[in-house]
Each structure stands twice: as C-alpha cells, then as structure tokens.
Amino acid sequence: MPKDSGIGASSKRREDVRFLTGAGNYTDDINIHGQAYVHFLRSDVAHGRIVSLDTSAAAAMPGVVRIFTGADFEGVGGLPCGWQVTDRHGQPMAEPGHPVLAQGKVRHVGDPIAAVVAESPEQARDAAEAIEAEIEELPAVIDMKAALAEGAAKVHDDLPSNLCYDWGFVEENKGAVDAAFAEAAHVTTLELVNNRLVANPMEPRVAIGDYARATGESTLYTTSQNPHVIRLLMGAFVLGIPEHKLRVVAPDVGGGFGSKIFHYAEEAFCTFAAKALARPVKWTSSRSEAFMSDAHGRDHVSKIELALDADNNFTALRTETYANMGAYLSTFAPSVPTWLHGTLMAGNYKTPLIYVNVKAVFTNTVPVDAYRGAGRPEATYQLERVIDKAARELGVDPIALRRQNFVTEFPYQTPVAVVYDTGDYNATMDKLEEIADIAGFAARRAESEARGKLRGLGVNCYIEACGIAPSNLVGQLGARAGLYDAATVRVNATGSISVMVGAHSHGQGHETAFPQVVAEMLGIDESMIEIVHGDSSKIPFGMGTYGSRSLAVCGSAMVRATEKIINKAKKIAAHLMEASEADIELKDGQFSVAGTDKSVAWGDVTLAAYVPHNYPLEDIEPGLEETAFYDPSNFTYPAGAYACEVEVDPETGKVTVERFSAADDFGNIVNPMIVSGQVHGGLGQGIGQALLENCAYDPETGQLLSASYMDYAMPRADDVPFYAVDHSCATPCTHNPLGVKGCGEAGAIGSPPSVVNAVIDALQSGGKAVTHIDMPMSPSRVWSAMQG
Amino acid sequence: MELSDSKVIAADRETVWEALLSPDVLKDCVPGCQEMSGNAEDGFEATVVQKVGPVKATFKGGVTLSDMVAPESLTLTGEGKGGAAGFAKGAARVRLEAGEDGTTVLSYEVEAKVGGKLAQLGSRIIDGFARKMADQFFTRFQEVLEGPAEADGPETETTDDAKKKGWFKRVISG
Numbered sequence: 001m002p003k004d005s006g007i008g009a010s011s012k013r014r015e016d017v018r019f020l021t022g023a024g025n026y027t028d029d030i031n032i033h034g035q036a037y038v039h040f041l042r043s044d045v046a047h048g049r050i051v052s053l054d055t056s057a058a059a060a061m062p063g064v065v066r067i068f069t070g071a072d073f074e075g076v077g078g079l080p081c082g083w084q085v086t087d088r089h090g091q092p093m094a095e096p097g098h099p100v101l102a103q104g105k106v107r108h109v110g111d112p113i114a115a116v117v118a119e120s121p122e123q124a125r126d127a128a129e130a131i132e133a134e135i136e137e138l139p140a141v142i143d144m145k146a147a148l149a150e151g152a153a154k155v156h157d158d159l160p161s162n163l164c165y166d167w168g169f170v171e172e173n174k175g176a177v178d179a180a181f182a183e184a185a186h187v188t189t190l191e192l193v194n195n196r197l198v199a200n201p202m203e204p205r206v207a208i209g210d211y212a213r214a215t216g217e218s219t220l221y222t223t224s225q226n227p228h229v230i231r232l233l234m235g236a237f238v239l240g241i242p243e244h245k246l247r248v249v250a251p252d253v254g255g256g257f258g259s260k261i262f263h264y265a266e267e268a269f270c271t272f273a274a275k276a277l278a279r280p281v282k283w284t285s286s287r288s289e290a291f292m293s294d295a296h297g298r299d300h301v302s303k304i305e306l307a308l309d310a311d312n313n314f315t316a317l318r319t320e321t322y323a324n325m326g327a328y329l330s331t332f333a334p335s336v337p338t339w340l341h342g343t344l345m346a347g348n349y350k351t352p353l354i355y356v357n358v359k360a361v362f363t364n365t366v367p368v369d370a371y372r373g374a375g376r377p378e379a380t381y382q383l384e385r386v387i388d389k390a391a392r393e394l395g396v397d398p399i400a401l402r403r404q405n406f407v408t409e410f411p412y413q414t415p416v417a418v419v420y421d422t423g424d425y426n427a428t429m430d431k432l433e434e435i436a437d438i439a440g441f442a443a444r445r446a447e448s449e450a451r452g453k454l455r456g457l458g459v460n461c462y463i464e465a466c467g468i469a470p471s472n473l474v475g476q477l478g479a480r481a482g483l484y485d486a487a488t489v490r491v492n493a494t495g496s497i498s499v500m501v502g503a504h505s506h507g508q509g510h511e512t513a514f515p516q517v518v519a520e521m522l523g524i525d526e527s528m529i530e531i532v533h534g535d536s537s538k539i540p541f542g543m544g545t546y547g548s549r550s551l552a553v554c555g556s557a558m559v560r561a562t563e564k565i566i567n568k569a570k571k572i573a574a575h576l577m578e579a580s581e582a583d584i585e586l587k588d589g590q591f592s593v594a595g596t597d598k599s600v601a602w603g604d605v606t607l608a609a610y611v612p613h614n615y616p617l618e619d620i621e622p623g624l625e626e627t628a629f630y631d632p633s634n635f636t637y638p639a640g641a642y643a644c645e646v647e648v649d650p651e652t653g654k655v656t657v658e659r660f661s662a663a664d665d666f667g668n669i670v671n672p673m674i675v676s677g678q679v680h681g682g683l684g685q686g687i688g689q690a691l692l693e694n695c696a697y698d699p700e701t702g703q704l705l706s707a708s709y710m711d712y713a714m715p716r717a718d719d720v721p722f723y724a725v726d727h728s729c730a731t732p733c734t735h736n737p738l739g740v741k742g743c744g745e746a747g748a749i750g751s752p753p754s755v756v757n758a759v760i761d762a763l764q765s766g767g768k769a770v771t772h773i774d775m776p777m778s779p780s781r782v783w784s785a786m787q788g
Numbered sequence: 789m790e791l792s793d794s795k796v797i798a799a800d801r802e803t804v805w806e807a808l809l810s811p812d813v814l815k816d817c818v819p820g821c822q823e824m825s826g827n828a829e830d831g832f833e834a835t836v837v838q839k840v841g842p843v844k845a846t847f848k849g850g851v852t853l854s855d856m857v858a859p860e861s862l863t864l865t866g867e868g869k870g871g872a873a874g875f876a877k878g879a880a881r882v883r884l885e886a887g888e889d890g891t892t893v894l895s896y897e898v899e900a901k902v903g904g905k906l907a908q909l910g911s912r913i914i915d916g917f918a919r920k921m922a923d924q925f926f927t928r929f930q931e932v933l934e935g936p937a938e939a940d941g942p943e944t945e946t947t948d949d950a951k952k953k954g955w956f957k958r959v960i961s962g
Contacts, residue, residue, distance in 0.1 A: 129871040706911075707907075708909050
C-alpha cells in the first residue's frame with residue numbers, strides 16, 4: 001500500500017504550482033532600481049591576437065555608461081580552477097590563467113573581449129557593434145590529437161604545449177595490465193567518440209551585481225547550482241571580497257545539468273562593475289550566447305581494450321582517452337575525465353586489472369566541464385560498448401557475459417581505488433529482463449521485419465559514484481574544497497519548521513522531498529515544513545547540488561540536525577511531563593511517557609521552547625534550532641541495468657526508439673514519483689546524445705557551427721518512447737542515515753550505450769557487418785554505415 | 789568552402805579585364821552592394837547588405853586585387869565585417885582565356901569563410917549561399933558586358949542593337 005506522506009510517498013511537487021503558473025522568481029525576474037545592462041562583445045574568431053581595441057566611438061553612443069576591457073581587470077584575479085590533477089609523473093597539471101575579459105589574446109569563439117554597460121540592453125548591444133576591435137587571426141587548434149602534434153599552434157603561449165595533463169590510473173598497475181593482455185585468450189578493441197554536448201537548460205544564465213555603498217556589501221544574483229561555492233571562488237580568488245561583505249543569491253533556477261555549477265566571467269564582471277559604477281548591473285544571456293559561453297560537456301576520444309580468458313572472464317581493461325578541456329580550465333574540468341571517470345572503469349564487473357590513461361588537451365573551443373553524469377557516462381559508454389562488441393565477437397549472449405562477470409560480493413574493492421559498499425546487479429538485471437520483456441523481443445523483431453524494418457535490442461549496465469564526497473578523500477585527489485553539506489532546522493514557536501539547506505534545487509524537487517524526511521522523523525504534516533535554499537545570507541555553508549549528492553549528503557545533514565532537534569525536544573517534553581528524558585517517546589507528533597497515558601503535543605513543546613516560562617533553563621537554552629554539517633565516509637554507488645529497443649529504417653537509416661526500460665537501484669527512495677521523473681529526464685538527455693545532439697566546430701577555422709536549435713538537435717517528445725522505469729531493487733546505502741544513493745544522473749549515464757548497442761544489433765540482424773557507429777547516430781551516419 | 793565554375797563572355801579578354809578592374813562594374817555585380825569606391829591599385833571599399841538565412845546584416849569591408857597578370861588572371865580578396873552578425877571573407881581566383889569567335893572564357897575558383905553568428909546560425913546554408921552569390925556576381929558581370937540574356941523567339945531579332953549591348957561595352961566602345 002503506497003504511503004500518502006513521509007518517506008516513500010509520491011507527494012506532488014509543491015514548487016510546480018509556482019513554476020507552472022508563471023509565478024516563479026527567476027534571476028531575470030529580479031530588477032533593481034537604477035540597474036544598468038551589460039552586453040559582452042565576444043570574439044568571432046577562434047584564436048587571435050588583440051592588436052587594438054578602440055572603444056571611443058562606442059563610448060559616445062547614446063546611453064552608454066562605461067565600457068570595460070581586459071585592461072580594467074589587470075590586477076584582478078582570474079577565474080580559478082577548483083581541482084588540481086597530478087599527472088603520471090607526479091607533476092601538477094598545466095594551469096593557464098583565465099581572465100574575466102580577454103587580455104592580449106582571444107582563445108575561442110565567444111571569448112569576451114569587452115563589456116558595454118548602458119542604460120538599456122539595446123543601447124549596450126548597439127554600442128558593442130561600434131567597438132573597433134582589430135584582431136589578428138591566428139591558426140586555431142580544434143582536433144585534440146592535432147593540438148598535441150609537434151609545432152601545433154599554442155592556445156596559451158606561456159605553456160610548453162597544449163597538454164593539460166597526461167594522467168595514468170593506476171600507474172603502478174600498468175605493467176601488470178599489459179602482461180594480462182599478452183596472456184589473454186581474446187582481446188576486443190574499440191575506438192569511439194563521446195560527442196561534445198551543450199547542456200541547454202531551459203533558463204539561460206543571468207547575473208545581477210549590486211553594491212550597497214552604505215554597508216559596503218556586494219550582492220550577486222545568479223543562476224547557480226551552488227551559491228556558496230560561487231561566493232567562495234569569486235570572493236576569495238577573483239575579486240577579493242571577504243565573505244561577510246558578499247552575498248550570493250540563486251533564486252529559482254530553471255535547470256542546470258552541471259552547467260550552472262561553475263563560476264563564470266559574467267558573474268565576476270557584474271559584481272565588479274556594480275561596485276565600480278555604484279549601480280546594479282544586469283546581464284541576461286541570449287540562447288546564442290549560451291551556446292558559446294556555457295561550459296560544454298563530454299568530448300572524449302577513446303580507445304578501449306578488454307582482455308578475456310578462455311572462459312570469457314574479464315581479465316584486464318586498458319583505455320586511452322583524449323579529453324577536451326577547451327580554451328581554459330572551467331571550475332571542475334580537470335576532475336571530470338580523471339577521478340569521475342577512471343574510478344568508474346570497473347563498472348559492475350570484477351575485472352581484476354585496469355589501467356586508464358587520459359590526456360587532457362587545450363583547444364580553441366568553449367571550455368568543457370561537468371554535464372549530467374560528468375565522467376561517469378564516458379566511462380560507462382566505453383565499457384558497455386566494448387563488452388557488447390566482445391559478446392558479438394565471441395558469439396555469446398551479451399546479458400550472460402555481463403552476469404558472468406558481475407561483482408556479487410560486497411563491500412567490493414575495485415582495482416581503481418573506490419570501494420562499492422553494496423549492490424545486487426543480478427537483481428536489477430532480473431528486473432530489467434522482466435520489465436523490458438526481453439523474452440518477447442524475438443516476436444517483436446519478427447513483426448518489425450514483416451514491415452520491412454530492422455529491429456535491435458541493446459542492453460547495458462551502469463554504476464556511478466554519487467554523493468560527492470568524503471572531503472579527506474577528494475582532498476587527496478586534488479579537490480581544492482571540502483564536499484560536505486549543511487542544514488539548519490529552525491523550529492518556530494508554533495511548531496512550523498524552516499529548513500535552511502546548502503543544496504540547491506533547480507528542478508530536483510527538494511522543496512517537496514526534503515520536508516517528507518523531516519515530517520517522517522517528527523510525525524508531523526509535510527505542509528508544516530518549508531525548505532529555504534539558494535541565498536548565502538540565509539543558509540549555512542553548504543556546497544550545493546551536483547553529482548546526485550543533495551539527498552545523500554545535504555539530506556543526511558538535515559537528518560542529523562533533526563535528530564538534535566528531537567533530542568532537545570525530548571528534554572523539554574520530559575520537563576513538561578515531569579518524567580525522565582529516557583522514557584520519552586516521539587510518535588505521530590506526540591511526546592509520550594512510555595508505559596503511561598501522559599503526552600504533550602509537538603506544538604506544546606515548541607511553544608515552551610520559545611515561551612520558556614515553565615522550562616529547564618538551568619539545563620538547556622531556550623529556542624529550538626539546530627545545525628549539522630555532514631561529511632560522507634564514502635561515495636554512494638547507484639547501479640542498474642537498461643534496455644533499449646530500436647527500429648531502423650533500412651532505406652533511410654532513421655532510428656526510432658521503440659521501447660526503453662530502466663531498472664535502477666537507488667537504495668531507499670523518499671519520493672518515487674520525483675525519482676521516476678529524474679530518470680525520465682536523464683533518459684531523454686541520454687537518447688538525445690545517442691541520436692541527435694552534437695556540438696560541431698569547423699575543424700579548420702574553429703567556428704562554432706551548431707549554435708541554435710536549427711543546428712543543435714534537442715530531443716523532442718516524439719523522439720522518445722514511453723519509459724518503463726523501476727526502482728524496486730533497493731540495496732540501501734550502508735553509510736548514510738537515509739540509505740539513499742542518488743538518482744539525478746543515472747538516466748543520462750546509463751542510456752547512450754544501450755541505444756548504440758541496439759542499433760548495432762538491428763544492423764547485424766539485417767546482415768550488415770557494422771560493429772560501431774559514433775554518436776549521434778543520425779540517419780546519414782547509420783545509412784552510410786549500412787552501405788559499408 | 790570552395791567552388792569553381794566558368795562562363796563564356798561575348799567580349800574580348802582586354803574588355804573583360806578592364807571591366808574586372810572597374811569599381812562601377814563591381815558595384816553593379818556584387819549582389820547587395822550599396823557602395824563601392826576605390827581603384828584597382830589601392831583596393832576597393834565596399835558596403836554590402838545581405839541576408840544569410842535568418843541573419844541580415846550590413847557588411848563593411850575591402851576588396852583587394854592581387855596576382856595581376858593582364859589580361860590573363862588575378863585574385864580578388866575580400867573581407868566584410870557585419871558587426872553582431874559576424875564576418876565573411878573570401879578570395880576568387882579568376883582566369884581569362886581567349887575563346888572562339890572573339891569570346892573570353894572566364895573561369896573562377898572561389899573560397900569563402902564565415903565566422904561568428906553567420907557560422908553559428910547559417911553553416912548548413914552557407915555553401916548554397918556562397919554558390920548563389922558567386923553565380924549572381926558572374927551572371928551580372930556577363931550581363932554588364934553583353935547585355936541581358938537573350939530570350940528565345942523572333943522578337944529578339946528586332947531588339948535594338950545598342951540596347952542589347954551591355955552598358956560597359958557601350959561606354960568603352962563610345
């Protein structure tokens with residue numbers, strides 16, 4: 001019987017009322033009296049030297065307040081990188097400067113050259129056109145391997161080459177891995193591209209800087225997933241503003257998918273300019289600007305090799321990946337192809353020996369950073385594609401080959417550093433076979449073939465590391481921040497509760513799910529609990545939302561704080577009932593003395609805390625408010641099995657996704673409806689990557705070619721099927737108090753390989769000797785592959 | 789992108805050559821040209837209004853002539869800046885060869901590049917656009933020298949000879 005409130009209930013998303021009725025308060029809805037508007041003049045060449053920049057004519061244009069250039073930011077810090085990777089030889093990565101406005105050179109199409117602040121957005125745009133920028137175009141490096149070739153043009157003149165780092169993991173295992181390959185009975189090799197994507201949240205980025213002369217306080221309103229991270233990075237490293245004089249507010253945010261984690265130049269600019277001009281400065285990104293200024297995702301070129309013994313056991317895995325960093329290091333870019341990717345290469349399998357090599361490369365393209373899944377989709381894609389290819393080469397069932405190699409005993413120490421605490425991969429595969437009706441596939445294929453279509457079935461597993469992260473561990477790995485989170489539970493006098501959380505909700509439904517947890521613990525109605533997030537002046541120092549961490553990390557902090565509330569409330573209740581604290585029980589919002597009929601209600605206790613007339617003042621303080629910080633002891637490891645069925649039109653190469661099934665183990669579930677919604681969204685993005693989306697650059701000139709929805713194909717409703725989603729196979733996380741694992745990225749991580757596997761299966765069923773097609777599998781690519 | 793083509797023009801090579809160096813001819817032939825000034829030695833300044841897919845812009849830029857071997861070959865190199873629309877630049881290598889009956893065979897190879905918003909929004913259509921631009925340019929160039937293309941049918945017989953001649957030929961032949 002499904003619950004109707006508390007943990008496990010599909011409570012309707014309360015925030016949707018304002019989102020769906022146009023009552024949301026997004027950053028662009030905020031207008032501050034006297035605000036000016038900024039327009040950024042951006043480079044339209046990929047690489048060039050700024051010969052001269054004449055702003056005099058533009059400055060004389062109507063409404064122009066001031067024009068800023070790179071010269072105004074000399075002496076101001078550049079945008080910092082939050083993660084330092086150490087290379088195979090023990091050396092730190094190459095870390096170039098990242099100025100707020102270009103200084104000396106432009107390094108990608110979209111690199112901001114100058115900023116025009118004017119009375120209206122139109123005046124700012126018009127004046128930007130009047131800036132005379134003479135830029136000597138330099139050869140652009142776009143292809144990663146060409147960028148590493150001898151004599152290639154350098155993105156950063158002060159670095160020895162375009163190599164950011166050459167990372168080996170685990171370097172000490174390299175010899176043993178090579179030896180295992182030499183002894184293998186079978187080796188399957190696959191070269192593949194993980195296509196560059198643009199995140200495309202529905203709401204483009206916006207920033208408003210405001211400066212209060214009376215108090216000397218700066219405020220930044222911004223579209224961020226983590227206001228405290230922005231305050232820390234911008235305050236300490238870019239602008240030198242102490243925390244107590246800098247407030248960062250991220251109000252309603254319309255999607256992020258990772259692209260709103262990072263600290264961007266426009267945020268620093270608006271905060272800087274607001275102080276310089278002593279008036280608010282607002283920037284609203286256009287969709288075109290978003291394509292060339294939001295951090296992009298993925299863009300890996302990989303070779304993966306899988307070694308098997310004569311019994312088809314995986315004996316070793318070896319990969320070589322080129323990872324595109326773009327022109328500058330975005331905030332967490334170096335961590336994505338390394339610690340969020342190499343540590344997941346074991347997948348769901350007990351492969352004993354693994355070696356991962358990653359070369360991160362600077363190119364004249366938009367910086368690349370985390371995008372829904374961040375490193376884990378790239379790992380999953382390689383692994384699940386090479387396993388599928390191996391099964392086809394060996395003539396064995398792809399599901400059976402996977403099952404044979406599953407990790408089955410937990411905790412499991414992988415050869416790539418991480419320890420899986422719990423899981424049951426056979427259970428999710430059993431569930432998948434059931435919900436995907438794998439047994440009925442042959443009949444569906446026959447039916448498709450009768451209509452002249454090829455039908456294919458693709459299956460894959462995935463595992464991800466979520467709940468980032470144990471601070472002491474990520475500190476050793478190069479993170480320049482702790483990754484705990486925090487919550488303050490403020491019980492009001494009448495018993496209602498405000499919970500201030502470090503996590504940020506930008507589509508995840510925290511405002512609904514988090515109260516369910518507190519309501520369950522206290523036995524009170526969810527509607528009495530409100531979540532406050534997104535304003536650094538209101539919430540405790542938390543690290544925000546990414547890596548499917550909110551419930552596992554911030555939710556755990558909220559549980560700890562609520563436990564403190566319960567302990568104190570029991571003391572108050574014991575005093576009110578003249579009983580021993582040890583005998584007090586809390587159930588359904590009533591405190592009772594065990595073994596008696598004495599009880600006081602939740603509201604009596606909270607009122608006593610704030611009106612302490614009859615109160616143990618000698619033992620405890622008045623008030624009922626507690627804060628907890630929670631630092632996890634391990635990552636969480638959501639895992640699952642996905643199946644995709646496609647039809648391919650042999651005449652045109654058009655792929656249609658007919659069925660998609662997802663069996664996930666997310667541990668305990670707080671709100672099943674929200675979890676299903678998260679999976680649905682992730683699947684949409686994964687299918688989009690597999691079939692439609694591609695961020696294209698001209699390989700010679702570095703011009704961005706896909707910067708509108710005419711050329712960048714987002715998935716639409718008719719591109720995806722009705723999904724079969726199940727998360728009943730739950731092995732609760734062993735180390736956080738809720739037993740939750742995180743569900744936000746799974747769909748995007750787990751779906752691309754099964755789509756590709758299904759297309760290959762369809763083509764091979766039609767007698768085509770096709771073993772791989774790179775994403776996106778557009779009709780032209782599929783058709784060309786079919787022609788041999 | 790690159791494209792090449794050739795046209796047979798009913799005029800001798802010297803006439804065609806002279807026309808290629810004339811700012812007035814170029815103004816008439818460059819599609820969307822609003823202004824054209826300058827000369828063959830120092831280069832030309834031009835203002836061109838064009839619409840590429842969804843992007844309409846005024847391009848300001850220059851055209852220079854180089855590799856001039858009269859009356860055989862030259863290279864026209866141009867670059868136009870369209871403000872927020874981005875930029876377009878290109879080069880046309882033109883060769884003139886004597887054809888039959890006093891005609892000239894004009895062959896050209898065009899290489900064009902676009903950047904900024906033009907590339908971001910128009911990359912799918914830019915090849916077709918450049919082809920159309922080049923085709924319009926050389927078709928008009930032919931018309932300037934020869935007069936409008938003759939329609940089929942007997943009426944053309946009665947067309948006034950002077951009218952049939954292109955204006956450039958009329959001017960230079962007095």
